[in-house]
Amino acid sequence: MTMNVIMRDREPRAEDLIKGETGDWEIILGLEVHAQVTSNAKLFSGASTEFGAEPNTQVSLVDAALPGMLPVINAYCVEQAVRTGLGLQAKINLRSVFDRKNYFYPDLPQGYQISQFKHPIVGEGEVIIDLAGGRSESVGIERLHLEQDAGKSLHDQHPAMSYVDLNRSGVALMEIVSRPDMRSSDEARAYVTKLRTILRYLGTCDGNMDEGSLRADVNVSVRRVGEPLGTRCEIKNVNSIRFIGQAIEYEARRQIELIEEGGKVVQQTRLFDPKTGETRSMRSKEEAHDYRYFPDPDLLPLEFTQEFVDHIKATLPELPDDKKARLIADYGLSPYDATVLVGESARADFFEAVAKGRDAKLASNWVTGEFFGALNREGHSIEESPVTAKQLGELIDLISDDTISGRIAKQVFESMYKTGRDPAKIVEEEGLRQVTDLSAIEAVIDEVLAANPDKVEQTKVKPALVAWFVGQVMKSTSGKANPQVVNKILAAKLGLSSDD
């Protein structure tokens, strides 16, 4: 795919520029993301798409390109592409055309890939990316088209031969082409992250990069600030967000060094090697294939009605940007917390279940703090969490009604996470209920004051020492005393003014 030069006009940000020997350089980035469509069957055959099956067990006669076999479009994949287009705020083309992209390769059984060249199913759209410090940028989407994936060549199975696994042959991909609107590796990473989030919200791609469900071709060029676009190189098939960042950093510096040393960037396709962190040339423009695109005569143009599109539109879930705005408006969350929560719809859903009818700030702190911390530590997904939203909500209720203190709550949470038990039960069985009985607390305080007359004297000079007494009281009550009550009584007894 050639990169379109339509791009957003942006003032370069000083922090995005790369310092070279001869001055500052701006990186121009455009991405082509290949996202595997979530569907049970392939784009043009009924074979299964399940990941991880034995080689060549999910191959139909069509996928293996036997003589006389014909492709038939999978309507569900079309629906998924339209759904994705709507999620990218993009123009849906009611008529699109499948073309053949011709080239020879052993893992391409037909000798051509069925793709969409001149008339893609989805046209221009937009993705808002979320960056550090609450900054956001708009990245233009040029197009989204449907195409078949190829099979897989296995080069490590035989000393002299390569084997071919056709399980992936014919699986539906969406190629999502961005405008060259990104200016730093951070933006590129934020773009892929956001795109993946949107696809997962929509349920149109699982976004599992380690299974190859999402891969990016990264177009990198550099220019001196204010100068016209430089020659680009395309880094093929980068399969993790971290690698995308590394590949861009390496490639931009390579190009800058090359130009500054008097050389010229040659348009070429490059590969990123995660072991060395470098990119290397795969083929130059001269070696590029002539794909001889032409409309696939086995398939009629793909046509559907606006009603079909409207029907899909009506079933779209709330998308991350809308959800973020709503979380900020409804729960008073900070943009940062809201961004963290909407990164996965399951997180946001969990938060909302916890926050409903409760103190939103407290809920947000618990969800993004203790809860996410525990998930990360244990390597659990939300779905695998031993603590349900209902249980975490009950824990927060126990804090709010002063049954336990925040500190005890953390202890209860750890126990919940380990055992999956309800918080009330843990509090009851382990005797963690906060002591709010004033006379009981007063008795403990009196005891502490009596045992430490010297400290009482010092406190009169240095009121901050009250904290020491609070600590002693909490210690004596195993943390179960209500800290506010302790503070209040201590202040009164020590003759200090209470803030409370």
Added chain:
Amino acid sequence: MSDPIKLSLAEARDALKAKKISAVELTQAYVDEVEAGAGLNAYVLPTAEHALNMAKASDAKLARGEGGALEGLPLGVKDLFCTEGVRTTACSHILVGFVPPYESHVTSNLWRDGAVMLGKLNNDEFAMGSSNETSYYGSVINPWRRAGDTTPLVPGGSSGGSSAAVAARMCLAATATDTGGSIRQPAAFTGTVGIKPTYGRCSRWGIVAFASSLDQAGPITRDVRDAAIMLGSMAGYDPQDATSVDRPVPDYELALGQSLKGLSVGIPKEYRVDGMSSEIDALWDKGIEWLKAAGAVIKEVSLPHTKYALPTYYIVAPAECSSNLARYDGVRYGLRVEGSDITDMYEKTRAEGFGDEVRRRVLMGTYVLSAGYYDAYYLKAQKVRSLIAHDFIKAFADVDVLLTPTAPSAAFGIGENSDDPLAMYLNDVFTVTVNLAGLPGISVPAGLSSQGLPLGLQLIGRTFDEETLFKAAYAIEEAAGVQPAPAAWWKA
């Protein structure tokens, strides 16, 4: 029964139903004919045992008073149709030893209706040719000879095995395919009837592809009624072919014998091409008179873009074939010639696997789709193709059916045109327009040349109006009278 092979398909069907003959007897008679005619090289793979087993099963059904429309009728199958468990090569070396694990939709329909398969029939390699001389299995010899001359003649192509086998009574009827005339021209060359139905009428699923936007299956038969019966079984919607059309298949036999009164027949003036033999001209005039006598109204019509049809066809068809044949790469099935690396293996395999004509078309097709040439050739050809189709739409606003010769000459000698691809391509001048426009066309025998060779007339109809074709073709057949069968010199 004295000589069962003299029965037409319709007559044999009725004889089987009336229990005047058994399917096994009929099939055995044909098995013997196939053997006796081996010298014509019409069959690349006779399947006698398979045929007799199918016939036995048919007899059992017929005995119970059951059986489909073609129960017990022995047919030949062009080697372009994939047949489950039976070698299918499209008569190309590149598919050496390929045995499909599936049955084409069209042949499935035939077996569903009870037909018996006698074997696989020769054709031009991947259906690319007009004389059946490009087959990896060698030329087919036309059962017809010029009067007093033993020069072997071509049976037409690409369905030359089908036309020769039907003409030589080596099957009751045969399946065939037509991309630019490959059913109609061989039918004309052998005194048989061949119909290429509307694009989308028969499923292409399981037929080895040549040019996907032009390929259509159809039958070659001894007479019009047999063609109507065969097409009725072959046609039908198939969800496995996205270009198949979902509409009911009429009982085509009902169209036969209907009056032509008021039928408007167009004579396209552009089809009177330079250098056409006066014999063909005279035949055409005779056809016009016959239809007029049967009550039809004759009108001259214009198809102004006719002269661009051949060049358009020879851009579109090779373009599609260059891509369709990319799958024959030595990786998964068929021929593999080992090489030093993958590219070397590809090159050696394809060089050895494809014959000259196929290579020529793959090269032409690759060229016209190449960067820098696409707009000038492929894109322009597609535009002209639309204009050609539009010519027909305009003509059919005025007339119901068109009458033209099928081919510009009678059958020619083997080797006569094989060094001159352009002369060979001219054979398709009257037939390619029909494929480019997706219309139905039928060739019907209309008499013999002065040298005693069969000549055919072509009728072209509106999309999905095969019934009018059958009706008009039947009238021509009636008017032309009983046509002789070729003398069975090959049995001597």
